[in-house]
Structures are given as structure tokens and as C-alpha cells.
Amino acid sequence: MTKSLLKIENISVAYGNIIALRNVSLTVAEGEIVSLIGANGAGKSTLLKSIVGLVPLSEGSIYYSDKNLANLQTFKLAEMGISLVPEGRRVFSDLTVEENLDMGAFSVKDEKLINKRKQDMYDFFPILGVRRKQKTRFLSGGEQQMMAVARALMSNPNLLLLDEPGLGLAPLVIQDIFSKIKQINKENNVTILLVEQNALMALRNSDRGFVMENGNLVLEGDSVSLLNNQKVRNAYLGE
Ligand SMILES: Nc1ncnc2c1ncn2[C@@H]1O[C@H](COP(=O)(O)OP(=O)(O)OP(=O)(O)O)[C@@H](O)[C@H]1O
Numbered sequence: 630m631t632k633s634l635l636k637i638e639n640i641s642v643a644y645g646n647i648i649a650l651r652n653v654s655l656t657v658a659e660g661e662i663v664s665l666i667g668a669n670g671a672g673k674s675t676l677l678k679s680i681v682g683l684v685p686l687s688e689g690s691i692y693y694s695d696k697n698l699a700n701l702q703t704f705k706l707a708e709m710g711i712s713l714v715p716e717g718r719r720v721f722s723d724l725t726v727e728e729n730l731d732m733g734a735f736s737v738k739d740e741k742l743i744n745k746r747k748q749d750m751y752d753f754f755p756i757l758g759v760r761r762k763q764k765t766r767f768l769s770g771g772e773q774q775m776m777a778v779a780r781a782l783m784s785n786p787n788l789l790l791l792d793e794p795g796l797g798l799a800p801l802v803i804q805d806i807f808s809k810i811k812q813i814n815k816e817n818n819v820t821i822l823l824v825e826q827n828a829l830m831a832l833r834n835s836d837r838g839f840v841m842e843n844g845n846l847v848l849e850g851d852s853v854s855l856l857n858n859q860k861v862r863n864a865y866l867g868e
């Protein structure tokens with residue numbers, strides 16, 4: 630059995646009186662693409678934020694390569710190899726593409742290495758190379774999403790957390806993004822935890838999946854069986 634890279638054990642998270650996650654447990658093995666699907670407000674983003682220390686746990690623990698992540702700050706997690714692409718892309722729109730990529734390399738000190746990684750990103754996402762001196766606000770939604778992914782890759786992560794990479798994009802653009810995500814996983818051996826409301830794309834492009842409802846995980850399995858599961862088909866695939 631492959632080693633688990635991320636292990637989430639019985640975590641709960643609350644925002645004041647609102648309980649956003651209840652007793653959630655989930656593991657991601659090295660090399661996998663795991664998807665987490667669920668409706669609006671299910672708690673998907675909260676789960677990713679809890680991994681990178683942006684929201685405190687009220688219960689439970691999170692381990693990365695057997696290290697407990699409790700009380701570690703987000704920059705420390707980047708150094709350890711965890712990188713988040715937040716929901717809504719959150720690009721710095723007044724900065725150029727190149728400056729955004731520099732921001733993603735904040736934990737890297739070696740200038741030569743930063744330049745090499747930027748060049749790797751321009752090779753992998755050629756449109757970013759073409760637009761590298763342009764302010765990000767002038768990029769299309771799909772290009773901004775590519776840039777958000779490239780920025781997250783600048784720290785050379787082992788674990789990439791993606792929050793709704795397909796949000797608000799046209800179907801063909803979503804396909805492009807997902808094929809890049811698979812390439813990053815296969816060619817660079819980056820383990821991926823992917824959150825999506827677009828259950829079809831998420832399950833088609835992942836190895837295993839989890840379904841979240843109202844802060845609880847209610848179903849899990851390999852992605853093919855979830856795609857064929859009648860409950861999933863009714864609730865998330867519009868059948
Ligand atoms: N900062 C916050 N303060 C208070 N409540 C919050 C906060 N962030 C999220 N919530 C609530 O926590 C619950 C889970 O939210 P979360 O953003 O994790 O859901 P989600 O599954 O990512 O939804 P979406 O698909 O819309 O992005 C929701 O009820 C939401 O209203």
C-alpha cells in the first residue's frame with residue numbers, strides 16, 4: 630500500500646456558532662489525485678483552509694508525512710511542500726504575471742532557481758510566457774486560473790490543494806485546466822487534493838473521491854464507482 634502523504638483525523642471546525650466541519654477524516658496517498666465534491670456551503674473550502682492553518686481546528690489533527698501540522702504557520706507549510714490555490718484564484722491583479730510568480734516563490738531564496746522555475750512555468754503554460762509583463766487584470770479567467778496554479782507551483786510543492794479550479798470558466802477552458810492538473814500529477818509527481826462543485830469534471834479526473842454535505846463526509850470511494858453511484862448521479866450530476 631502507498632504511503633499516506635496527508636492524514637486528516639476527526640477534525641471539526643467552527644466559525645462562532647456555525648459548525649463548518651464535523652468529525653472529518655480523510656487520507657491522501659502519495660501520487661494520488663483525490664477530489665472532494667459537495668454543494669455550496671458544504672465546507673469544502675474550510676477543509677482546505679484548515680490544512681494550511683488559515684482556520685483553527687476545534688478538534689482533531691492533521692498530519693503531513695507523519696508530521697503534525699498543528700500551530701504551524703502558512704509560510705512554514707509552503708516550505709514543507711504544501712501549496713494552496715485558493716478559491717476565486719485571488720491573483721494580485723495589479724501585479725504582472727511575472728511578479729505574481731515571484732510572490733509564489735517567497736519561500737525560495739536562490740534567485741537562479743526562481744528564474745528556472747519561472748521559465749519552467751512559461752514552458753508549461755506558454756500563454757503565461759507571452760503575457761509575463763502584463764498586469765494580471767488583463768488576463769482572461771482561464772489564464773488567471775493557470776497563473777494561480779503556476780504561482781502555487783513556484784514553491785515546488787509535493788501536495789497541491791486546489792479550490793474549485795473550474796469555477797466560472799467555460800467548459801473547454803475547464804478541460805484545459807484539468808488536463809494540466811493531471812499532467813502536473815503524472816509528470817511532476819505532485820499529489821493533489823481537489824475541491825469542486827463540478828462533480829463530473831472532478832470525478833473524471835481523479836483517482837478517489839469524497840462527498841461532503843453540511844460539514845460531514847457522507848460517501849467515499851474510487852472516482853469511477855462514485856460516478857456510477859445513483860445518489861451521486863441524482864444529487865451532483867443532475868440526473
Ligand atoms: N469566515 C466565515 N465566517 C462565518 N461563516 C463562514 C465563514 N466561512 C465559511 N463560513 C460558513 O461555513 C460553511 C462552510 O463554508 P465553506 O466556504 O467551507 O463551503 P464550501 O463548500 O467551500 O462552499 P462553496 O462551494 O460555496 O465555496 C458555510 O455555512 C459558510 O457560510
Ligand SMILES: [Mg+2]
Nearest residue numbers: 673674675716
Ligand atoms: Mg468554497
